[in-house]
Amino acid sequence: MLAFLISFLDLEKMDTLSNLRTFLLVARYGGFSEAARKLNVVPSVVAKRIAQIEETMGAKLFERSTRVVTLTEAGKRLLARAPSLVAGFDDMLSSVRKEDSELEGLIRVMAPTSFTVSKLGPIFTSFIHRHPGVKIDISLADKSVNPLEEGIDIAISGRSATYEGVMDIPLAPVRPILCVSPEYLSEIESDIENPRDIGNLACLTFRPSGDVWGFNSENGVVYVEVTSRLTADDNHTLLNAALGGLGPAILPGYICREYLDAGRLLELLPNNRPLDYWFRAYIPRRRHTTPRVKALVDHLVASMGEPNHDTLLQSPR
Numbered sequence: 001m002l003a004f005l006i007s008f009l010d011l012e013k014m015d016t017l018s019n020l021r022t023f024l025l026v027a028r029y030g031g032f033s034e035a036a037r038k039l040n041v042v043p044s045v046v047a048k049r050i051a052q053i054e055e056t057m058g059a060k061l062f063e064r065s066t067r068v069v070t071l072t073e074a075g076k077r078l079l080a081r082a083p084s085l086v087a088g089f090d091d092m093l094s095s096v097r098k099e100d101s102e103l104e105g106l107i108r109v110m111a112p113t114s115f116t117v118s119k120l121g122p123i124f125t126s127f128i129h130r131h132p133g134v135k136i137d138i139s140l141a142d143k144s145v146n147p148l149e150e151g152i153d154i155a156i157s158g159r160s161a162t163y164e165g166v167m168d169i170p171l172a173p174v175r176p177i178l179c180v181s182p183e184y185l186s187e188i189e190s191d192i193e194n195p196r197d198i199g200n201l202a203c204l205t206f207r208p209s210g211d212v213w214g215f216n217s218e219n220g221v222v223y224v225e226v227t228s229r230l231t232a233d234d235n236h237t238l239l240n241a242a243l244g245g246l247g248p249a250i251l252p253g254y255i256c257r258e259y260l261d262a263g264r265l266l267e268l269l270p271n272n273r274p275l276d277y278w279f280r281a282y283i284p285r286r287r288h289t290t291p292r293v294k295a296l297v298d299h300l301v302a303s304m305g306e307p308n309h310d311t312l313l314q315s316p317r
Contacts, residue, residue, distance in 0.1 A: 022050065187245075
């Protein structure tokens with residue numbers, strides 16, 4: 001891999017590496033202007049770098065329009081290889097410059113919005129304090145993504161998925177709770193005695209989970225298709241809607257626990273709780289052995305496993 005990398009980059013022309021980095025930013029943000037802002041250069045510099053790498057590759061990498069650029073088939077093929085090439089070169093430089101005990105370099109992370117805001121932020125902060133030579137670039141996305149396709153070192157998700165060339169490491173379980181405000185519960189006419197009764201209500205749904213809710217029962221798992229009154233890809237939005245009396249929502253314990261304790265929300269169907277799920281870290285196999293990536297994954301696992309860490313293992317009291 002290293003021999004291929006050195007051959008591809010031609011170390012006598014280091015601008016090829018800058019051109020590759022520029023290519024990745026244009027592909028990520030869909031335009032020269034945004035890539036230029038990220039690089040603190042003018043758009044004409046970005047255009048020049050893309051033209052140079054297209055000349056090197058002997059192929060057109062982008063289709064250009066007045067507003068956005070889109071990848072050509074050649075561009076898509078390069079995008080599948082470029083992140084690992086750049087990361088491999090960075091790792092090579094890092095190993096030359098620093099001892100193994102001194103981690104440095106960039107880690108690209110994609111993680112869910114609510115979970116990052118509520119819990120992951122302090123964990124990332126403590127990691128950087130421990131390893132000041134490391135930088136973390138966090139993108140927020142409430143969906144499962146293939147880190148290989150996105151050029152990401154670690155993708156954190158609560159959605160189960162399998163990707164070729166990607167390993168997943170369990171971080172912590174989530175025990176969600178079906179919540180509703182006392183005001184809403186007092187207004188509905190029908191009794192809620194089993195999961196199928198939820199299908200008669202207008203619900204608040206989390207877009208990545210969809211409108212089919214799963215519940216535990218004495219006879220196994222029961223799935224109910226619900227009608228959504230409000231759909232969002234952020235749990236705090238659903239929390240506010242539930243507090244406002246718009247309907248029931250399935251919320252993670254770390255989001256709704258304090259409102260249940262305060263009586264501002266009530267738990268529905270405590271004997272038929274929603275299905276648990278896990279947050280997992282998805283890592284390209286070839287990146288898992290990179291010292292800084294492995295160190296961050298180990299830090300995430302250790303932080304979420306601490307006895308005083310109330311992130312997820314909160315079941316209704």
